[in-house]
Amino acid sequence: MGQMLFRRGPAGPDPRGRPSPPLSSVGRSLLGRRPFLAAPLLAATSLAACGQDPKWHNVDVSGTFPPLAFAMQRAGDGREVTEADYRDRVDLLYFGYTNCPDVCPTTLSNMATVFKGLGPLAHRVTMFFVTVDPNRDTLPILARYVALFAPEIVGLRGTPDQLATLARRYRVAYSVTPATKTTPYQVSHSAAIYVFDKQGACRLIIPSMASRTPDIAGTVADLKTLAIEPPPGLLTRLLHSI
Numbered sequence: 001m002g003q004m005l006f007r008r009g010p011a012g013p014d015p016r017g018r019p020s021p022p023l024s025s026v027g028r029s030l031l032g033r034r035p036f037l038a039a040p041l042l043a044a045t046s047l048a049a050c051g052q053d054p055k056w057h058n059v060d061v062s063g064t065f066p067p068l069a070f071a072m073q074r075a076g077d078g079r080e081v082t083e084a085d086y087r088d089r090v091d092l093l094y095f096g097y098t099n100c101p102d103v104c105p106t107t108l109s110n111m112a113t114v115f116k117g118l119g120p121l122a123h124r125v126t127m128f129f130v131t132v133d134p135n136r137d138t139l140p141i142l143a144r145y146v147a148l149f150a151p152e153i154v155g156l157r158g159t160p161d162q163l164a165t166l167a168r169r170y171r172v173a174y175s176v177t178p179a180t181k182t183t184p185y186q187v188s189h190s191a192a193i194y195v196f197d198k199q200g201a202c203r204l205i206i207p208s209m210a211s212r213t214p215d216i217a218g219t220v221a222d223l224k225t226l227a228i229e230p231p232p233g234l235l236t237r238l239l240h241s242i
Helices: 024-031 037-050 103-124 139-147 160-169 215-227 234-241
Strands: 003-010 036-038 072-075 080-082 090-096 123-132 151-155 175-177 187-191 191-198 202-206
Touching: 072 160, 090 103, 090 187, 090 215, 103 123, 103 151, 123 139, 123 160, 139 151, 175 202, 191 215, 202 215
Parallel strands: 090 123, 123 151
Antiparallel strands: 003 036, 003 187, 072 080, 072 151, 090 191, 175 187, 191 202
């Protein structure tokens, strides 16, 4: 299982203020309607899958990625928020952009179905939609976009440095290719969803929400498990207190 990187539709100028990094020849040959695998996450998920806990329907990456940490503006109110504002919740992290014609809306629509399947546990789960196109995705645009799908989805917009730092932390590939006289500008971004438990540890990667056959039921089951999971060591402490 690997991380999928999509190049879809038009994008704004490079938010980092410099030319986008060149894509490998393999990447160029597979861009368009087909995804290509990003090597760092491919290696991480392959290693994690070797010892995958059979109770999970998605990819177990426990111990592979660092804890959740970010500082960005929240689209709904413009407030600067961090992971500390979402403690004791199951948090999902996804990178995309509002002009994405298919991958992002498909992913968010499927996740909206997942949230409905969670029932009363949905209020314990938050999904962060981090724009990789902050030059075009203003806060009002981002807020209107995520509101189309589910109230549990929160739009986040960072500075170019904040975005690059967060993407680098979780080995997320993205790029913005400026337009030329012969080609339109385009955005490339990964399609994986990172899942963090209530203590902020990265536990799972959901790879299937942009596919034609997403595992809705399995993802609902995984998120329910994390939502009701007791803190580490709680059972041991309870047994010792008897």
